[in-house]
Amino acid sequence: MRKLHCHLIKPLRSLQRGTRRNVTGLALVLLLVGSAVGDQHWESLHGEVRRGEVVPLDSILDWLEAHYIGEVLEVEVEREGGYVEYEIKLLGPQGQVVEFEFDGHNGQLMSIEGVRINDMRR
Numbered sequence: 145m146r147k148l149h150c151h152l153i154k155p156l157r158s159l160q161r162g163t164r165r166n167v168t169g170l171a172l173v174l175l176l177v178g179s180a181v182g183d184q185h186w187e188s189l190h191g192e193v194r195r196g197e198v199v200p201l202d203s204i205l206d207w208l209e210a211h212y213i214g215e216v217l218e219v220e221v222e223r224e225g226g227y228v229e230y231e232i233k234l235l236g237p238q239g240q241v242v243e244f245e246f247d248g249h250n251g252q253l254m255s256i257e258g259v260r261i262n263d264m265r266r
Contacts, residue, residue: 189221189228198228199251207251208244212264213237221248229254236264
């Protein structure tokens with residue numbers, strides 16, 4: 145399984161939407177470039193997003209922002225074979241850390257793990 149990590153220093157939710165998109169795109173590019181040096185796996189993922197085969201990270205973050213309160217702590221992109229999954233950890237208002245897993249091909253929420261998840265719902 146190929147796992148790519150992105151630890152976001154500045155919470156994306158605190159940025160304006162346009163700025164957040166730029167930071168998100170840059171963070172994903174840096175993540176993929178830094179994680180795939182030599183084997184260029186980021187190129188295939190970028191192509192899949194461009195062709196509409198994989199949902200852009202911005203869409204997932206927009207959905208999370210609309211439905212949950214929290215600051216983005218970490219974004220992971222996992223790939224096994226042709227399957228892509230986004231894992232995003234949010235820091236909730238009570239200090240809880242909750243992990244959301246999304247299907248990268250259709251953007252559907254697959255699972256949520258953590259405590260006091262209902263306290264984070266909008």
